[in-house]
Amino acid sequence: MMSVPCSTGEHRDHDVYAVLCPCRDILEVLSNRWSALAIGALAEGPQRYGQLQRRLEGITPKVLTSTLRRLEAYHFVDRTAYPEIPPRVEYALTDLGRSVSVPLEGLSNWVEEHADLIRGTAEHAS
Amino acid sequence: MMSVPCSTGEHRDHDVYAVLCPCRDILEVLSNRWSALAIGALAEGPQRYGQLQRRLEGITPKVLTSTLRRLEAYHFVDRTAYPEIPPRVEYALTDLGRSVSVPLEGLSNWVEEHADLIRGTAEHAS
DNA sequence: CTGTATCCATTGGGATACTG
């Protein structure tokens, strides 16, 4: 009985496609290459910029920054800068971030558990 | 103690960045605008191309096709074409697809439950 | 250390029209 949010369009009877519910927006904030990974990393505790960059292997500073900023904008992450030299900045999940990290980890765990199975079965030729 | 798959890089001590584990691939297959939505729609039962197009409001035929093909390549979805005229094609989740739809719905439900909360709190300016 | 500034490549996604 539960359906994917905003996939049915039952709430929309005119054709102004632009004004969809926020569900898709949020889903898209989470659905990009790094957001879920970053939240997963932060789920283990607050971390500094450099730590995150090492954790999320392969991410470039520009992308890391934009990812964190987006998560910040949606209040999944808090950024705290300490006025020291050298600078120290800590990123931590908000309550909302911790909350979403639960279903996100559910997905991560699923992937971990099924990765080899998929690897074995799938021929992604194309 | 569970971490986001392949976010720690603990399995990688050289620097050939290309050969990461399949986890990220899979996560990326699921992490795009339509995949999760499509799986959610199919979780309620097999559906035809046209039905899906109506369910996933706003999706264009090209994108719907590519989404389904990708999900098919990873064996989340099965495609069955009946040699009739007019043609009839049914898409259904595989066992794997049904399996992943569970954590995916967990995420969807979270989003549904928190959408307004986020909407109220977030100023995504920028 | 924590970023920003450029520049660039890829591609996901979209609009529209057309076909077996």
Place this chain on the structure above:
DNA sequence: CAGTATCCCAATGGATACAG
């Protein structure tokens, strides 16, 4: 009905260099 064929755009992501 179930797609394909084109054309196009914006955005994500990446490499590298540089700055406060």
